[in-house]
Amino acid sequence: MTAALAAKKRGLNVVVIEKSRYFGGSTARSGGAIWVPNNSVILGAGVPDSAEQAATYLSNVVGPEIPKDRQQAFLEHGPKMIDFIMDNTPLRFQFLENYSDYYPHFPGGLDIGRSIEAIQVDANLLGAEKERLNPPYMPMPPGIVMYSADYKWVNLAGVNVKGLATGIKCMLAGLRAMALRQNPQTMGAGLAVGLRLGLMDAKIPVWHNTPLLDLVQDGDAISGVVVEMHGVRTTIRAKKGVVIGSGGFEQNAEMRNKYQQQPINTKWTVGSKDNTGDGIWASEKVGAALDLMDDSWWGPTVPVPGQPYFCLSERALPGGLFVNKHGKRFVNEAGPYCEVVHVMYEQDKSDDGSEIPTWMIVDQRFRNRYLFKDVPGRFPIPKFWYESGVVKKAKTLHELAKDINVPADALQATVTRFNGQAKKGVDEDFGRGNNMYDRFYTDPAVKPNPCLAPLEQGPFYAFKIAPGDLGTKGGIVTDARARALRSDGTVIKGLWAAGNASAAVMGNSYAGAGSTIGPAMTFGYIAANDLADL
Template structure:
């Protein structure tokens, strides 16, 4: 685990970490770090609570603070609100919330605690785990009662380790219900766009994508596609602007802030924290070209996201190869809040980790693979042409294996997803319908390759032909028997979520036999980084000695994740982000 003492000296000069510390002003300075040398602040404004970041964590925190009677403002670096949450599928993992209990999910606090403890291990203090589990359900209830958001149970989306004690094969995740974007008025134009736009004329929920992938070969898939089209038609007839997934989540939270009278200042990046006598008493932002001090009489909550788009921070803290082009996180996430917290004395944790997932580096933007690597008729191989992982395993685990096993003699980055024409004939791939050709740009960029034999394909991607042929032959035998003796693909209920129920005996396994064959380059993508400021069970930011920095709170990817190095289920990013934003605001309100 990286921490606040980690350094990475640059040849011939001080490290970024040393420069950050050297910038801190002793003795209760007004501001630290980046603000030094800048034009002096020419304006001062006062609120009870200043929230940095208009993503899910920040907007939940701001809504909570406002409803507790605190004068609250949100400052956001981007010209849009919503951050990475708005780009996402918006699964939310919150055990024992009222939505899943009403749907009959057999959850209990004891089951949830046992499961989370097994998933997280000893990397996160028990009191933080308990705080998340205790505050999550009332947070969901609070959001529904103070915004237009409503939620749906994502039935069947298994916990990622359903075989663990307390794990649920039918899942605990929820997602936003359909929201009419007209509730946002002019603010709708300032909603951060989705990572993958919804097909025109359709209203699609995150849980629908599993079936849309199978819509040409599965009756339920066809029915789901028809239902998505019907929802879109009905919304159009009503004159609505339907939002789902991350668009609905961000839009609903913003609508709640509008109703509560909370200002959200866009294009207002954080310059630094205001620290007086060791206490966070406000922030310095750049607003309309002016360095502006915003005083916070009660507290500052950092919800500014991770550092996935900071090349310097990724190079310092994370394993190589790494870069900023493989992430799907919001482009404004460059670690500003984390660095400001560190300058104020915050300890850091989990900086080496991220919400990883196998990604294809397509031209323009990487594509985060979910169903594509689980569906029958595909395998993943390393640079030696050998399988190395259960392709259907939780996406974070797959990338951990890629890094753990990546060596010069056995390269695992990039890896390759190999499929045959039968696979392409049956399944949606990204947004490319079955039977339709892949874009030429995919081939031109090297992200995709195509050949009429396995041996030719091996040559094109630079792996040993005999090894790849042997790997395919062995896997085809497993597909015939339905048992993956090497990596147990299909044994877990999670593996089968994105599988094809029409394929027998194992819905995750089918032989690769029909030419032409395709290979897709696989790199370590992510939904965002998961390291940041260490916080306690009340979301207060901690120093390296465990003491609290008074007045300073963090939630979301600006803080070290309560999930540790693992991932409990769909929505393990957003669930804790919203929960600890809620916890932070309530603690401020409860503290005199």
């Protein structure tokens, strides 16, 4: 949508081809954060960022594998893209204050973060098109208007005054919207609605239920697409070229099995169900090189049948830990979610399948205090979670160990050691709570380390943790102008790519909240302007 809007504003004739009956893709299902350093929103909020500081940080995060000119293109054009969106859509953004960069201790990292999110948008402005908004992967409770910035505190509503106040604020905002007969959308849905309104205002058509079948090639240049429209194979010619923004291949079992490490499962992703790699394989067919195909935007995920839960906040809260099948801790549970799964896979290679699945162990005090997914503290966990085997419950750790098939003595020793460290407030094994990212989703009432509390009050619970993801991050290799490249580095004329259909500028890492959406929008913007300059 960003690419289409930018191209239209440059005077081009544009159409958006959408495979799904919905618009918004995985973005509409997500928290909707946008990571774009040094943009006008964060600078206006007083964030002490600069182009030099951002370049230092990004370089340290992604490493030498990502070409410097691609990194620089993102950093240079990202702030321009944010201003362009605010100038050409109803979208306005706010700073996600204190949502730290994921590696704030790296040179150039910021403890207060660089992420922004869309301010509430009224979906009723879309008219009938609002029914085409892709549903969120975890629906918002009715009558609530909540931002990503609120999510942390709402999680603590049962034990924290600010959490309770935030929950009340979200309910009052919902009541106000109802009184005004609005359909308020925030997070990823708000971003998607705002962009779609921009397309409507610019009179850019969006053709739904129109899957890509092939790319049209004239000589060595791409000159259009072949799609299925109303059941008929149809060719659409493009005078200037094609921008691929079709998302990843997380829902394509064949591609995941081909490119990614086992175990892998399409049932563990929260990516949009239509993301089956169509743009990637169509581009590969015309000679595009692919990279990062073995990687994803990973995160520890509770594999609830039919509704996998990307475990964002719970793993950082005090009173829980991860263990492998040997009953031992192996990672900083509160660290960047992508990194946690990387460790799961790395250790799985070197051992005998010990990290997958992993189990998150918590005690009754944890369950009494904190929200887990959409289950409030003290409320019973749904019965079908137990029936599916993703949750186990036992009076003692020894009984729990038997239920999850780990050595009881090892689990007891792990919890005993963890409890001692929690009471001292220092995780000597993995450094949990040593930086501001670790501490973002924690409980400030817990001292001396808000990430750490002992597991002492039975019964005890074990949640199965699988290597889930927000989507895949491998795809078409592109240059700093978002042009698709062949394996020899030459440009495929007429073909550009952005988002999860392209190999991520983040490489194998993850700089901060919104490192998927920020670069996707930026390189869509770059692609459109490069195309228009032809």
